[in-house]
Amino acid sequence: MISNEEVKERRKARQINQKDRILQAGEKIFARKGFHLATLEEIARDADLAKGTIYLHFLNKADLFVSVIEKKLNILLKKIKEVVREEGPPVEKIRKVTEIHLRFLEQNKNFFKILHSLPGEHKREMEKELTERVIKKNASYLGIIQKLIEEGIKRKEIKPLNPRKLAVILVGMVHSLTINWISCNEKYSLSEDHNLAWEIFWKGARLDSFNKR
Amino acid sequence: MISNEEVKERRKARQINQKDRILQAGEKIFARKGFHLATLEEIARDADLAKGTIYLHFLNKADLFVSVIEKKLNILLKKIKEVVREEGPPVEKIRKVTEIHLRFLEQNKNFFKILHSLPGEHKREMEKELTERVIKKNASYLGIIQKLIEEGIKRKEIKPLNPRKLAVILVGMVHSLTINWISCNEKYSLSEDHNLAWEIFWKGARLDSFNKR
Amino acid sequence: MISNEEVKERRKARQINQKDRILQAGEKIFARKGFHLATLEEIARDADLAKGTIYLHFLNKADLFVSVIEKKLNILLKKIKEVVREEGPPVEKIRKVTEIHLRFLEQNKNFFKILHSLPGEHKREMEKELTERVIKKNASYLGIIQKLIEEGIKRKEIKPLNPRKLAVILVGMVHSLTINWISCNEKYSLSEDHNLAWEIFWKGARLDSFNKR
Amino acid sequence: MISNEEVKERRKARQINQKDRILQAGEKIFARKGFHLATLEEIARDADLAKGTIYLHFLNKADLFVSVIEKKLNILLKKIKEVVREEGPPVEKIRKVTEIHLRFLEQNKNFFKILHSLPGEHKREMEKELTERVIKKNASYLGIIQKLIEEGIKRKEIKPLNPRKLAVILVGMVHSLTINWISCNEKYSLSEDHNLAWEIFWKGARLDSFNKR
DNA sequence: AATGAATGAGTCTTCATTCAT
């Protein structure tokens, strides 16, 4: 005999599962076709659901799109914030964050494709606020790197250059390597590129007087 | 009295002029709205032409889009190839190329916006070959940098790292700085960032034993 | 201890109560939004029930719509038939019926709004029979007035004009006054208009030779 | 040889013709199905045009709907205003206006069906302003009758009753007769009913002391 | 050559209805 409570819990579990399936299908299709060419029809089919069901979980196409990104971005940010909270010198943290970032992109290339297409995927006026939300969240990642760099500069480990731009450069390197990896059909391990990126950035940005390892 | 020759030439001139106006309007509108949200109606209006006229010069919307990019890319590539043909050490050429690249992006931010949106602007199957064309041309820029780096490595000026990836990293830095510049509403001179990018890249990539300036 | 009988009765009572709540909610929402813009979702919410429950009592949306009207129409017809059964001259009965009609509309403006929208709320082919039902019932009201007028003519109290059309005219006056009352935001007492309607109709329709009051 | 001017004029003429065909198709289909059940697809088919063409002439479905009504209403109002401008006693004008009104409805029953369904055809919030426009125009007809009645009262030809409500009653009679005529499948001449309506209204509303004709 | 009116395929979104629980 199944209690009423249990029934409700099962339903809820199924729903969460369903929402997740939609998000996954969304990630896949949006990555493959971009926002405009992806159709809810196709996403629903991929999630093995009816079109209308998507609207039980999301306001509209744009909301689904943003939710797909936000979900992944939250996971990445959580991982990164964990590293930042650890003890240790900021430079080491930056290295670790870069490593995590690349590993995450390697495992979530669909997400990366969507994220990278974000600025190009112009939205209709009414959908802008949604995009805004994601762009802010994305920017917060840059802010974390920037803070670590500022600390590194304070500790005389990093050259006193514009910390914002140094962060921009580091992230740019990571993204560019990811694009290259994807355009090579992921024939090598992206996270291994971490050493290369770090070599260039660290040798380039460290304060020359700082004790070289 | 106007000769037959002259009439033909004038016509041709007008047509070229017309085509150029469409390309310029396309650059503007595509940059503002992205591929899918830009309408031929609006582009035609901006070019002060009728919608149908666009089809006298371009196959379709995608062709116009790609042509807008190609035209600019050709200009950039021409400038860069000039530098490459000059005498001098490859490292210096790389520096110059980077400088030219940033200056070009500063003066053509519309173009950059479109270029950056390219991976996201997926096309329908039949239009893929068009996009291919641009991606190849864009890649040829990367190839130039790569060759210069290979030479630098041969001359023991640059560390014997993967030249392709070093090129990727350098271009990634440039793009990332450009994105940052645009997201700051272009409040500073982008070409000044050239020094920063070069500082990081060069300090990071030069062979330590190489004579430091 | 509750008897089996009692349990059944309670259930039935609850059901009737439920059905009535749906009818009331329907009256409210249909009046506010019209047939097409009213949603079963909203009606269910207003009746504090689940959407599916409506289908335990009604065939479909159209059936509910028609039932809402029929229920009210039955109440009105019952009241009117009572008056008709009374002793007295037909002309006096007509006056009373008109009075009751206006008072009823005053107290049931939701219903009136729905009724008046009926001709405009065209149904899909398969739902026509439902609408037929209501239209017939509505017509039966007209028939009652007509019969009274016929009698009045026979008794030489009313001019020997087309009794059907006289009935149509009288009902038209009543409806028109009601529309006016609603469009004035019900700022006055509608049933007071009864005197005016009667004055015009009676003075206009009475046989001149008939003893003037 | 056809001049450029001529080409333009022909085009314009064709367009006006086209717009009119859409309006006529709209009148027909809206009358048959009501606002919500009428589809642009069907209207376009009936006008022998493609769906998209409707949008070259009207903003959207609601705009077409309102335009259908407005067009007819303008014609009716024009006719009525002509009568009002004539010389003569107000009572006679009212009689004439009523006659014109009935004749117009007889010849435009589609229009009448739409007009009568108007209050029931609730619109979405954004479409309300459109409906507003029509309701006002429709009300202006009532205003004209009201003014004539006021004059009649001043001239001691009509009883000093509420002129607004007298107008409401007269219009209600006319509408009700029209509904009856339609529900009888238009088997008789509606404009003949004019005499009946006038008989009732005039005998009912005239000041008893006024010289009886 | 140049135009822009006409087209109709394509897609988001809503909501009555069903049915497993």
Place this chain on the structure above:
DNA sequence: GATGAATGAAGACTCATTCAT
């Protein structure tokens, strides 16, 4: 009985593309 999650049919609207003038 009662629920409300899931469905999918239906329709307004947009816009690239065509073609008569």
